[in-house]
Amino acid sequence: xxxxxxxxxxxxxxxxxxxxxxxxxxxxxxxxxxVTTFVMRKVLPVAREIVExxxxxxxxxxxxxxxxxxxxxxxKPTPRxxxxxxxxxxxx
Numbered sequence: 001x002x003x004x005x006x007x008x009x010x011x012x013x014x015x016x017x018x019x020x021x022x023x024x025x026x027x028x029x030x031x032x033x034x035v036t037t038f039v040m041r042k043v044l045p046v047a048r049e050i051v052e053x054x055x056x057x058x059x060x061x062x063x064x065x066x067x068x069x070x071x072x073x074x075x076k077p078t079p080r081x082x083x084x085x086x087x088x089x090x091x092x
Contacts, residue, residue, distance in 0.1 A: 008036075 016024070028038035059067065077085070 014039075 024035050024038065028035045031038055033041075
C-alpha cells in the first residue's frame with residue numbers, strides 16, 4: 001500500500017534513454033526495490049517541497065505582528081469598500 005492508505009492505481013509514463021533506464025534500474029537494485037518505488041521515494045519529497053514553497057505563505061515576524069494587529073483592530077471600511085459591498089448585496 002502507498003502512503004495515505006490507498007493502492008497506487010494511477011500511471012505515469014516516462015521516456016528515458018537506454019542509459020537512463022539502466023542507471024535507474026541499477027540504483028533501484030542497489031536499494032533492493034523496484035524502479036517505481038525508487039523513483040517515487042526520491043521524487044515525492046522534492047515535489048512536496050516545491051508545492052509547499054509555491055503554495056505556502058510564510059510571514060516575517062514583523063508581518064505576522066501586523067496581521068495580528070489588524071485582526072485585533074481592523075481599519076474602518078473605506079467609501080469604495082462600502083460601495084462595493086452594497087453593490088454585491090444588491091446583486092443577490
